Amino acid sequence: MASAPSSNDMFDEFLSQRGHETDEIGWEESYNKKQCPDCGGLHEEGATECSVCGWTPV
Structure with a gap:
């Protein structure tokens, strides 16, 4: 049985198609x-973490 892609995968695919x-x-x-x-x-x-703005990698 194939598993459905996660919602993030579906969202990324939607964006990349556009x-x-x-x-x-x-x-x-x-x-x-x-x-x-x-x-x-x-x-x-x-x-x-960025010590200037607080950004962290995903």
Whole structure:
């Protein structure tokens, strides 16, 4: 028996069919440091939360 996709999968599929990106957002990298995609704050490699704006990866 096949299982139904989760509601998030269905929502992501709906958005992607209409040209929206649905990739999970994570840290960006800049000069060997983690960079927050929301505010651009730079952090050490061990950071788990942005100390500037409080953003956390999904």
